[in-house]
Amino acid sequence: MRYIEHDTVVRRMNGRMVVNTIFKSLFLLATLAALMALVILMYQIVTQGISHLSFSFLTNFASRFPDQAGIKAALIGSIWLMAVVAPTSIILGVGSALYLEEYAKQNRITTFIRMNISNLAGVPSIVFGLLGLTIFVRALALGNSILAAGFTMSLLILPVIIVASQEAIRSVPGELRDASYGMGATKWQTITKIILPAAIPGILTGSILALSRAIGETAPLIVIGVPVIIQFLPAGVMDTFTALPMQIYDWSSRPQPEFQQVAAAGIIVLMVVLLLMNSVAVIIRNKFEKRY
C-alpha cells in the first residue's frame, strides 16, 4: 500500500504550477504598484521643480517673489538641526539599547519598558511636538531654538533607534560573547571590542532611517513655533531657525502657482539631502560589515 500515488502527483502538478505562477505575479504586481506611485511622484516633482532649481536657489533667502525665493536658511537650518539630533538621539538610543540588552536583568519591569518603547515608536509626531513645547520651549526656556527643536526631534526618533539597536545587539552571536567573557574580559571590554563592532551596521541602518524621518518631519516644528521666513543664518544652537519641510510647507500653501514650482524645487533639495545621508550610511555599513 503506497500513500503517494505518483500518477496522481503528476496529474495534479499543472494545477500546483498555476497557483505558483499566480502568486508570483500577485507579488510582482504589489511591488510594481508601490514603484509606480514613487515614479509618478518623482516625475511630477522633477518636472515642476527642475525649472526653478539653480545655484541661486540654494544661496538665496526666502522671498515674497517666487523667482527670488531661495532655500538657504532652511537648508542650513536643517543641517544645524541634524547636528543636534544625530548625536543626541544616537548616544541616548544606543546607550539605552546596550543597557536593556546587556546590563538589565530580564524581568517583568524590563519587558514592560521594552514594550513601551515599541509603543512610543507609534505615537504621532504632533504629540512629541506638544511634549517638546512643554518641556524644552517653556519649562527649560529654550524658546524656538535649534536646541529645543533638536531635542524634540531626538525624542521623536529615539524609540526607533533603541528598537533597531536592540535588534542589532541581539543578533550578535552569543558564542562571541562567550569567547570574550571566557578569556576574562569585562562587560565593557566585550561591548566595545566585540558587540558594538558587530552591531554597528544594524545600529547605523536604524539610526539613518530614523534621522531621515526627523529631517522630513514638520508637525513638531510647527507646534514648537519654528518660523518660516528667516533672513539670516543661525550662529549657534540657541538661535532660531527654519527647516526644509517647514519651508516647503509654507511655499506649497501659498496661492501663487509659481510657488508650487518653488516648493517642488525644495522637495528635490530635501530628497537629495536624504539620498546623501543614506549613501553615507551605506558606505559606513559596508566598511564595518563582517560575516560570522
Next chain:
Amino acid sequence: MSTTHVLDQKSKTAGYEADGSLASATNSVYETRQLNLWYGANHALKNIELDIKENEVTAIIGPSGCGKSTYLKTLNRMVELVPSVKTSGQILYRGRNIFDGDYGVEELRTRVGMVFQKPNPFPKSIYDNIAYGPRIHGIKNKKILDEIVEKSLRGAAIWDEVKDRLTENAYSISGGQQQRICIARALAIEPDVILMDEPTSALDPISTLKIEELVQELKKDYSIIIVTHNMQQAARISDRTAFFLNGEVIEYDKTDTIFSNPTDKRTEDYISGRFG
C-alpha cells in the same frame, strides 16, 4: 608547575605562585565539594564531589542533559551568564573557593581558559583573535604581542598553516583550523587550566585527530578538562574519566579502570552503548 608558564607574567600571577605551591601538596587544581546547581526549579547538578588533578586530561562523559557541560561551565563560572542559575557548595580552585565574593570572575577566567563546542573565532584577523586576550589584560607592546601570537599558534600546532595569513579574517580558514585558532586564543592568556566543551563535535575526523593529538601535547603544560560525547575519544585521550548521569557523578576513576572494569552497573551500560 608554574615553570610551564611560557611568558613573563610575574605581574599578572604574583599571587598565583603562592597558590600553586599550596596546591602542589594535594596535586589537585580543582576540588569540588557538595556542589549543587539549579536552573530555576531544575536541579541540574546534585552533590558533586570531584577532584581534578594537575597536568592530566580529565574527561567528562555522560548522555545528553546529564549536566556535564553545566559542570564544566561552572568551573569558570560561565554558567552564571544564564539567568536564574543558583548554586550551593564549593569549588576550590588551587585552594580558593571560586564562589567567594571577592574572587572576580575575570580573574578566574584568565587562569582557566575555555574552548567551546562550535569554533567561535571573532570576526577579526587571525592575529587579532589571538592578541585579544593579552590586549584586554593590558599588553600593548607590539613585540610582546607578536611573540605571544606566534607562541600560542605554535602551541596549538597551527602556526605553519597560518603564519603567512595572520592578517586574514579568521573565518577564511576551515572549521578544524578555526577550532585550533580558538585553542591558540585560549593559550594566549597563558592559563593554568583549559576547559574544553565537546571541542571536536563539529569537526571532521582528521581535524578531530589533530585536536586529540594536540590535547596530548598540551597536558604537559596545562591541566585539561574535556567534555565529550565520544567515548572512544575519552578512552583515547584522557587520564581520568568522570561519568555523569542525571546531574550526579556516578563514577570517577582512572580512564583505564572506567573502561575496562567499571564498578557501577550504569557506567558499564553506558560505555558499552546500552543507553545514552
